[in-house]
Amino acid sequence: MTALMVLDTSNTASLSSWEARGRRKDASAALLSNYEVFQLLTDMKEQRKESGKNKHSSGQQNLNTITYETLKYISKTPCRHQSPEIVREFLTAVKSHKLTKAEKLQLLNHRPVTAVEIQLMVEESEERLTEEQIEALLHTVTSILPAGPEAEQKQNTSDDVTMDEEDPA
Amino acid sequence: MFVLVEMVDTVRIPPWQFERKLNDSIAEELNKKLANKVVYNVGLCICLFDITKLEDAYVFPGDGASHTKVHFRYVVFHPFLDEILIGSIKGCSPEGVHVSLGFFDDILIPPESLQQPAKFDEAEQVWVWEYETEEGAHDLYMDTGEEIRFRVVDESFVDTSPTGPSSADATSSSEELPKKEAPYTLVGSISEPGLGLLSWWTSS
Numbered sequence: 074m075t076a077l078m079v080l081d082t083s084n085t086a087s088l089s090s091w092e093a094r095g096r097r098k099d100a101s102a103a104l105l106s107n108y109e110v111f112q113l114l115t116d117m118k119e120q121r122k123e124s125g126k127n128k129h130s131s132g133q134q135n136l137n138t139i140t141y142e143t144l145k146y147i148s149k150t151p152c153r154h155q156s157p158e159i160v161r162e163f164l165t166a167v168k169s170h171k172l173t174k175a176e177k178l179q180l181l182n183h184r185p186v187t188a189v190e191i192q193l194m195v196e197e198s199e200e201r202l203t204e205e206q207i208e209a210l211l212h213t214v215t216s217i218l219p220a221g222p223e224a225e226q227k228q229n230t231s232d233d234v235t236m237d238e239e240d241p242a
Numbered sequence: 243m244f245v246l247v248e249m250v251d252t253v254r255i256p257p258w259q260f261e262r263k264l265n266d267s268i269a270e271e272l273n274k275k276l277a278n279k280v281v282y283n284v285g286l287c288i289c290l291f292d293i294t295k296l297e298d299a300y301v302f303p304g305d306g307a308s309h310t311k312v313h314f315r316y317v318v319f320h321p322f323l324d325e326i327l328i329g330s331i332k333g334c335s336p337e338g339v340h341v342s343l344g345f346f347d348d349i350l351i352p353p354e355s356l357q358q359p360a361k362f363d364e365a366e367q368v369w370v371w372e373y374e375t376e377e378g379a380h381d382l383y384m385d386t387g388e389e390i391r392f393r394v395v396d397e398s399f400v401d402t403s404p405t406g407p408s409s410a411d412a413t414s415s416s417e418e419l420p421k422k423e424a425p426y427t428l429v430g431s432i433s434e435p436g437l438g439l440l441s442w443w444t445s446s
Contacts, residue, residue, distance in 0.1 A: 110317055113291065133274065139289070140277075145345075146345055175322060187443070194326055
């Protein structure tokens with residue numbers, strides 16, 4: 074393990090630059106999903122914890138504050154349960170809908186469950202997507218992307234019910 | 243919400259840190275300089291993503307420290323125009339609804355961009371959406387602490403770097419300090435279906 078901050082970018086680079094490859098020195102070189110930032114901050118926190126307590130100098134206070142607040146914010150969203158495989162699966166699944174990079178990013182970050190939310194995030198959705206396509210998109214989002222913790226609890230109870238029904242003699 | 247910005251800077255490492263790995267020292271210095279700070283026309287810097295290139299380090303006469311030019315990428319909070327964000331209401335004032343994301347507080351939704359018709363309740367200091375149905379008007383209050391979904395419609399950067407001593411303008415020192423302006427503010431809107439408090443749109 075060499076430096077603190079020079080990460081193994083093979084995983085994260087494939088996510089953040091999946092459409093921005095080769096475009097360097099941009100004002101915003103690449104868009105990052107909330108999951109990537111969450112992963113980065115959690116890894117950084119682990120490394121700093123391992124390297125000892127002497128890093129709590131006053132200079133690091135800003136970094137500590139922003140890391141804590143950002144992690145707190147992202148932990149309340151469904152992004153915290155995502156993984157690189159889930160993100161890759163999601164991006165391949167929505168390829169057919171021809172969405173822009175920004176729209177795919179918003180779907181990834183927010184995990185919309187209603188058609189109203191899809192209309193907010195996808196520009197001119199009435200002209201670009203038919204009702205069945207919106208339904209299909211909603212289904213893709215809810216089936217591939219994991220929900221937040223409270224929704225998962227509700228899902229677990231309903232799963233138990235169906236498992237009982239599917240148990241033939 | 244977050245973008246990766248490529249930046250270049252010269253980092254000064256004092257001699258007593260020479261025993262540490264150069265990459266670690268540079269990472270720490272960059273974070274000390276940029277984390278939780280707003281860079282003009284860029285956004286709120288969160289943390290270092292990686293170091294892309296390190297040029298040769300020089301030691302200048304008179305200063306024992308090494309100076310290294312570093313090319314690096316930084317994670318910056320900079321939502322794009324029309325992005326949908328979810329935050330929590332910090333409070334209401336006659337200027338509008340103030341929303342916070344926890345790590346970023348200066349988001350304002352002005353009265354024109356609220357769901358219309360809206361009125362400001364002076365007694366409780368809270369904005370109210372007067373939702374009309376066939377049964378009559380429902381008053382939906384925008385209380386502090388509620389989660390709210392909004393669209394980013396505008397952003398403004400203010401250069402808050404200190405100006406030199408004012409020569410002509412002799413404002414006496416007994417006056418109040420000039421109002422502190424936030425270096426980076428976002429303007430939001432909730433005037434579309436689906437926007438506003440999350441509790442308004444959840445189908446239970």
